[in-house]
Amino acid sequence: MNTSSFAVDSSRGKTGDTAKTFILPDKCFQKHVGCAWGRGNKFTIYPRSQTVNKTPTDAADSKLMNIKQDILLFTPILRKLVNESNGTYLSLQKAAEAAKVSDNQVEFLKLSRQFRSIIRVCLENLQEAATKAEGIEKNNLLSYITIFYSIECIWHLCEILYIDNIPGDIVLPYLLEWVRFHFPCHEQTAAQLLGACERGSEEHEDYWDTVVGMVVQGRVDVARALLKLHSAGESNEFKLVDNSLRSMPVYSVYGGISTGEFTISWKHWQAECRSKLGSRVLASQPKLELIMKIIIGDYSAFESIRSKYSSWFDILGGWVMFTAPWSRRHELGAAAAACAGMQPAGRSHLDDMVRALLEGDLHQVIHEIQQISDNGWFATHLTDILFHCGKLTIMDKHQTNVTSRLRDSLILEYGCLLMEHKSLWSVGLSYLASCPPEGLRRAELILERMPVDTEAKAMKIIAEAKKYELIGVAQSVCRCMCARHLSAGRAGGALCWAMRGRSSAATARAAHAALAHYTQHAVLPAQDLLLTAGSAMLLSDALLFLGKYCDFHRLYKTKEFKKAAQLLVSLITSKIAPEYFWETLLLDTLPLLESDEPVFTSNDTYEIMLCLELRSSSLDGEKADLLRLALARNLARTALAEGDGTEEKGQ
Structure with missing residues (x-):
């Protein structure tokens, strides 16, 4: 049998837009090809005869080709992500139940941060593995890092905008934190320059880019410290800029002033800065002039430095800080449009997701994250937590239960995906069970068709089935194991499984097999089990007879x-x-x-x-x-x- 794998291109932000073409290796597949879906994400291609009841004369006529999708989450290094996030997911479902009684927003935020820490640990593991790998494996790991870096970045921003309960809804401090954490431009250079603490630091090739970068990221104190390391740091021009940065108003919810009062103070400060800039005092220092233009929110100044950054996200925090520091979450769309307009040619999938988030278009956000080739992990968990936080209700304006159906469909798809894996299926089962009744119906169908290779796996399936009250599945597995033992001539094992499944028909067959075994070999199988069976003996007359006959032997021996x-x-x-x-x-x-x-x-x-x-x-x-x-x-x-x-x- 020939087997081929269909692999999603995980090196890109989205799955491949163009169709993949596979050349079937055998001539027998060139004509009259049939296709049949198998279990999970697999299908089989086979040669289909055009003649009814034709007997194949060539070995090629019986060839099959199995094609399956390579699942990113089934990679050994990513299984820890799946298992750990499952625990947090189940905790979220409990928190959601508690939230029906009282507000549980603090717990939702805590669980969101747990998800982000799990992603961060996963990234660290991938980075460590990538340093040791070579060739194709290294390229794969690097593509995984790109995927999960984008996931962490989007989740963090989503947490700020839709999960965290920000005091006064003033989002700027959190937005600056997001930019600094995910886009730490020039941070290392700033640390080196401040660590050296030497006059004349402007000789460093990245000195001015670092100073400007610190201003754009809102790290004004660091920028002032760097300016003092300039050889002309005591000149009037530098003191003027330093004084402007030092006197910049910073809004605080707990500062005792209203938003309106802060707005007046801010505009007055910017007017002073414009006045200093208009006096042409800084004409001899173009870098200082650029800094002054940035802090007054001059669009052309931001546009001039855009090319020095890898994305417009780097300057987003600075743009909001120096144009509208009092912005609420719903007002960030304009800032995103302004910064994205400075974008050089070309944009990434991450750009689209961030724009949709800042504009509050959650429908588009969910659509975009579904395109990430992580097999649905991100879309499932983020949609679930947003649903429980009540942030998706905006999508229900003109339709009924859109958000609940969307959330359930993602969880069901993700759970079914995990059910395909030989060791992650129990994790997938917990996702399906959280979406009753459809999830339990799917779980029942999948469990009944799951290959049972060992008795340990059979016991695991039975335990999980009983946990979710899928009694029919447990009985079905017991009947199958009973039949397997009977066909192998192990009457004792068959009897054990039949009694565990509480099946009268199976216990009757197993009891008859045990009695027949005794007539041939004069040995009663599973005597200890029969002596302690209790009420299970009433499942069938044959089992009752066997149990009593076992009692007779015990009495005779004693x-x-x-x-x-x-x-x-x-x-x-x-x-x-x-x-x-x-x-x-x-x-x-x-x-x-x-x-x-x-x-x-x-x-x-x-x-x-x-x-x-x-x-x-x-x-x-x-x-x-x-x-x-x-x-x-x-x-x-x-x-x-x-x-x-x-x-x-x-x-």
């Missing part, structure tokens, strides 16, 4: 002959013994009939005689004659003993 005899008679008279077992059952009376002291009463003996005559075909002539002789002797002994006992009682 030399409790009278109790054993009474139990044996009850088995004989119960008429539930299978036909093939009557010979064994009747012959079991012989050693008890020949005991030193009679253990069967005369009535017991008559019952055995009656059964012997009725089942005469069960014993051949010699064995029947031997049993009749033993019964006659026992009847004589019991009649005499019972007669003596009656006379003594009468006296």
Whole structure:
């Protein structure tokens, strides 16, 4: 069988837009090809004969080609991400239940940060592995790093805009933090220059880019410290810029002034800066003049420095800071449009996602993150937390239950994907179970068709099925394992699985197999199980008979002959013994009939005689004659003993 893999191009932000073409290697696939879907994300291509009931004469006619998608999340280094995020996901579902009673926004923020820390650990693991890898493996790891870097970046911004409860809704401090964390431009150079603390630092080739970068990122104190390291740092021009930076108003919710008062103060400060700039005092220092233009929010100044940064995100925080520092979350769309307008030719998928987030278009955000080739991990978890935070209700304006159906569909798709993996299926099951009733129906169908390779896996499937009350699945697995043991001739194992599944039909088959095994080998399988089965013995008559017969053997071995005899008679008279077992059952009376002291009463003996005559075909002539002789002797002994006992009682 030939097997090929269909791999999604994970080196790009989106899955490939162009269709992939595969050349089928065998000539038998060139004409009359058929296709059939298999389990999971797989399908099989096979040659389809044009003649009905045609017998293949060539080995090529029976070739199959299995094609499957390579799943990014099934990569060994990313399985930890899947497992750890599952725990946080389940905690989020519990928090969502609690939120129905009281506000739980703080817990949602905590769980969002847990998701981000999991992504960060995953990135660190990928970076460490990439340093040790070579060739294709290294390229794959680098593409994974690009994907999860974008995921972390978007999740952090989404957390700021839609999950965190920002005091006063003034988003600037958090936006600056986001820019500094994900786009740390010139940070290392600034640390080196400040660490050296030497006059004349402007000789460093990146000195001015670093100073400007610190201003754009809102790190005004660092920029002032760097300016003082300039050889002309004590000149009037530098002092003028330093004073302007030092006197810049900074809004604080807890500062005791209203937004309106801060706005007046800010505009007054910017007017002073424009006045200083208009006086041409800084004409001899174009770099200082550029800094002054930036802090008054001059568009052309920002546009002139745009080419020095890898993306417009780097200057986003600075643009908001020096044009509208009082901006609320819903007012960031204009800032995004302004900064993106400075973008050189070409844009990335990350650009589209950030623009959609800042503009508040969550429908577009979800559409964009679904295009990331991480097999739905990001879209599933981010949509879920936004749904529980109540931030997706805007999508329900003109339709009913759009957000809940969207959230459920993503979780169901992600859960079904994980169910395909041999060790992650239990994780996938927890996702399906969180979307009742559709999820549980899917889980039941998938579990019933899951290959059971070992008894340990069967036990795991049963445990998970019972956990989610999928009793039918547990019983089905038990029946399959019972049948497997029966076909292998292991009656004891079959009996164990049949009783675990509480199936009357399966227990009857297994009990008959155990009785048949005893008739051939004189050994009862699973005696310990039968002696402790309890109410499970009532599942079938055959199992009840087997259990009682096992009790008879136990009594006989412990030399409790009278109790054993009474139990044996009850088995004989119960008429539930299978036909093939009557010979064994009747012959079991012989050693008890020949005991030193009679253990069967005369009535017991008559019952055995009656059964012997009725089942005469069960014993051949010699064995029947031997049993009749033993019964006659026992009847004589019991009649005499019972007669003596009656006379003594009468006296």
